[in-house]
Amino acid sequence: MSVPALVLLAHGTNDAAGWATISRLHAAVARALPAVDVRLGYAGVVGPSLAEVLAALPGPVVVVPAFLASGYHVRVDVPEQIAAVGRSDVVVAEPLGPAPELISALVDRLAEAGSEPGDTVVLAAAGSTDPAAQADLRTAAALLTARVGHEVPVGYIAGGEPRVASVVASTSARGPRVVLATWLLAPGAFHRWLADAGASVVAEPLGDHPDVVAVVVERYLAAA
Incomplete structure (x- = not known):
């Protein structure tokens, strides 16, 4: 064969x-x-x-x-x-997604972007109204929570609620900095929009x- x-x-x-x-x-x-x-x-x-x-x-x-x-x-x-x-x-x-290996890639992208211990991490995703996609995103957030040591909230970039900027604003009281773990495969308009979400650090997409x-x-x- x-x-x-x-x-x-x-x-x-x-x-x-x-x-x-x-x-x-x-x-x-x-x-x-x-x-x-x-x-x-x-x-x-x-x-x-x-x-x-x-x-x-x-x-x-x-x-x-x-x-x-x-x-x-x-x-x-x-x-x-x-x-x-x-x-x-x-x-x-x-x-x-949401493979555990991709969470390791997320953690690496956060470190490359300058994230430090004590930062509040928010998972930034494109967003979807599909229940299966939302379930996968919750799984990804839970896996990242286990890696960073605090509950990781999810923010949507384009579809669904809450939006990333709202999550960043509501979590800013947890610590001195809010950083975004980018749950995107490649750069583009969605990633560029994250620059205006109010976070101190925006990680690069997972990429290659x-x-x-x-x-x-x-x-x-x-x-x-």
Whole structure:
């Protein structure tokens, strides 16, 4: 049986920094799996689309959704796209989040940004009205709570309540500084908006951190 190809499926962005970050993640995954044909596709905004990538690949194929929660794209959009292609040799792996390894990456990003012991950490996420995605986000916050030693509240950047700025304002009395752990895979408009949330420190997105690469590989191997 042939080795399944891997399609790393990202959200899609017109932001140059975001595109470059996802491209670096794709390259890192390809280096980690030298015997696997690793392709990059997007769920929307830019191409190539999942359908376009699959059209160029013989089976079998494992699609790894590069998403931090099991939201609409993972549970509805991606299966519908695969069904429309009409292939039975494509398997969708679990999304990346909320894996414990990603919390380690978050902690590293906080340290790189200058976070210190005693800072109040807030988890900043894009936000979703999807119950499954919200549950995954609560899990991520609980895992980060165990790492930083205090309860980590969640703030939403664009969808849902409470918004990040409100959480920062309400938690500022806990200590001298509030820092944001960015629960985003790549930079873009959402990350830039965090600069106006009132926090002392804003960590970079997870990006191509080695732990993110490891989770992609883990998801592929589990599905393959």
